[in-house]
Amino acid sequence: MENQSVVRRQRLKRRARRALRRMLPFVASLFLATPLASPVTKSRAATPGSEVRMPSAPVTPIAQFDQRMHDLYRDLQVEQQGLRYEVFEKAMTGYLNLEQAGKLGEKQLLTVVDFGLPSTEKRLWVLDIAAKQVKFHTLVAHGHNSGENMATNFSNENESNMSSLGFYVTQGEYVGKHGRSLKLAGLDEGYNTNAQMRSVVMHGADYVSEDFIRQYGRLGRSLGCPALPMDQKDAIIETVGGNTCLFLNGPDATYSSKYLNQDVAMNTLIGSNS
Known part of the structure; x- marks a missing residue:
C-alpha cells in the first residue's frame, strides 16, 4: 500500500x-501585456468625503468688463428686439468714455441708432442704463443721399444730405420748420462735428411711419437728421434732451473714435460697480 x-x-x-x-x-x-502598477500614494482624493480644490485663476479686469457688458445686454433684453451685441458694446463703450470725460448730464440714458439695419425695421433704442429698461424702440430715418432702404454712405460735409456716424451729446430744444426739435453736438472729428452747422437735429416727420413703409417699401429720408415718428417725437425729445449720449452706428469700416477707448470704459464700469 x-x-x-x-x-x-x-x-x-x-x-x-x-x-x-x-x-x-x-x-x-x-x-508582459499588463503595465506595471505605479506605487499608490496617499492623497486627499483617496480620503472619503474630502475634496481636492485646484487654485482658481484671478478674474482679470477685461473678463469682469466683458461679463458686466453681457449681463447688461441680457438684462435690457434688446437682443430679442434686434440690437446686435457688437453695436451695443460699441455704444456702451462710448457712453462710458463720455461719462468719464464729464460730457454727460445726470440722466443715465443711451440712445442707439443702428443704420446697419434697413429703414423698415425699428432701429432706434433709448436705453435707461440705471433702470436697465428700454424706454423707446422705434423707427428712425436716415439721410436722403445715404441710401434707399439701407444706409450705405455717410458724410460730415455741409449739404451732403447724408447721415453722419458717431457719438453725439444731446443739447437743448427749439421749435423750427419741423416743429419741436432737439439740437445735437457731434463729438467725432471728421465724422459728425459739423452737425450743428448742418442743422442735423432730432425732429419728427410724417414719412417715418408704418403707413409710409407699406406704401413705398421703405421710410422716407431726411437731409441728414435722425427723423422720428410724429406720434413719438415729443416723448423721445423730452426724454433724451439735456446732455445724454446718442450713438449712430453704420456699415463703415473706416469709422473710428477716441471715445471707443476700452481701457477708459473698463475702468469706469468696474470702478462704478466695485
Missing part, C-alpha cells in the same frame, strides 16, 4: 509539472 501511494504521488507530481509547463507561456504573455 505504501509503495502504491508513493507511485501515485509521483504520478501526480509529474502531471502537475506538465500542467505547469503548459501554463507558463500563457502566464508570461499576461505579465
Whole structure:
C-alpha cells in the first residue's frame, strides 16, 4: 500500500509539472501585456468625503468688463428686439468714455441708432442704463443721399444730405420748420462735428411711419437728421434732451473714435460697480 501511494504521488507530481509547463507561456504573455502598477500614494482624493480644490485663476479686469457688458445686454433684453451685441458694446463703450470725460448730464440714458439695419425695421433704442429698461424702440430715418432702404454712405460735409456716424451729446430744444426739435453736438472729428452747422437735429416727420413703409417699401429720408415718428417725437425729445449720449452706428469700416477707448470704459464700469 505504501509503495502504491508513493507511485501515485509521483504520478501526480509529474502531471502537475506538465500542467505547469503548459501554463507558463500563457502566464508570461499576461505579465508582459499588463503595465506595471505605479506605487499608490496617499492623497486627499483617496480620503472619503474630502475634496481636492485646484487654485482658481484671478478674474482679470477685461473678463469682469466683458461679463458686466453681457449681463447688461441680457438684462435690457434688446437682443430679442434686434440690437446686435457688437453695436451695443460699441455704444456702451462710448457712453462710458463720455461719462468719464464729464460730457454727460445726470440722466443715465443711451440712445442707439443702428443704420446697419434697413429703414423698415425699428432701429432706434433709448436705453435707461440705471433702470436697465428700454424706454423707446422705434423707427428712425436716415439721410436722403445715404441710401434707399439701407444706409450705405455717410458724410460730415455741409449739404451732403447724408447721415453722419458717431457719438453725439444731446443739447437743448427749439421749435423750427419741423416743429419741436432737439439740437445735437457731434463729438467725432471728421465724422459728425459739423452737425450743428448742418442743422442735423432730432425732429419728427410724417414719412417715418408704418403707413409710409407699406406704401413705398421703405421710410422716407431726411437731409441728414435722425427723423422720428410724429406720434413719438415729443416723448423721445423730452426724454433724451439735456446732455445724454446718442450713438449712430453704420456699415463703415473706416469709422473710428477716441471715445471707443476700452481701457477708459473698463475702468469706469468696474470702478462704478466695485
